[in-house]
Amino acid sequence: MGTMIQQLLIKYLIQNGRLGIPDIGIFQVKRIPAQVVAAGTAIKGPVSLITYHAEPVPADKHLFEFLSSETETDEVAAIGQFNAWTQELKQKIFDHQSVELPFIGTLLLDQDGNIIHTAPESAIGYQSVSLPEGVVLETSVVAEGEEISASDASWWIYAIILLLLGVAAIAYYYL
Numbered sequence: 001m002g003t004m005i006q007q008l009l010i011k012y013l014i015q016n017g018r019l020g021i022p023d024i025g026i027f028q029v030k031r032i033p034a035q036v037v038a039a040g041t042a043i044k045g046p047v048s049l050i051t052y053h054a055e056p057v058p059a060d061k062h063l064f065e066f067l068s069s070e071t072e073t074d075e076v077a078a079i080g081q082f083n084a085w086t087q088e089l090k091q092k093i094f095d096h097q098s099v100e101l102p103f104i105g106t107l108l109l110d111q112d113g114n115i116i117h118t119a120p121e122s123a124i125g126y127q128s129v130s131l132p133e134g135v136v137l138e139t140s141v142v143a144e145g146e147e148i149s150a151s152d153a154s155w156w157i158y159a160i161i162l163l164l165l166g167v168a169a170i171a172y173y174y175l
Helices: 002-016 061-071 075-094 155-174
Strands: 018-021 025-032 035-037 042-044 047-053 099-101 105-109 115-118
Touching (some): 002 025, 002 075, 075 105
Antiparallel strands (some): 025 047, 035 042
16 A cells, blocks of 8 residues: 555656655655756756755645545545555654655655655656757846846737727627
8 A cells, every 4th residue: 555655646746746745844846947058059958856845744635635536535544544654654764764765766864863855866857959060059147136128018019909809809790
């Protein structure tokens, strides 16, 4: 049962981008957009990384509803299964065992009693793509507090014109 709960928690993390485990912490999917690399001659695809924050986790009703639906049991049974899995996980960690959760990473206790998270070796993302010879992309850096000016700040004029055309079409149809 523990492996099934673990797989469902990974599915929940992927779908929702966030998973809280009581007395352990919060895992989040951090998405890093595509970047220009190698002096503008290649593009590194977007990547998703799992991050960990040691903080108190409130009960997540949405998680319990998800587990109940996925296991086709009532919510009380799903909460019981989740709590049993969580207790087993905490026991292993606090017995100074290294616990590997597929996709999420490895958890272990440091000398000060804090949980340390090590992300999995492979990030989820795309490979870098080299650009054709002679094509170099420039990267622009925006200073903090500096705004990027819109190329056309009069977009609302087009919206009003489309609104008027829509109203005219409705009026023509009904009159």
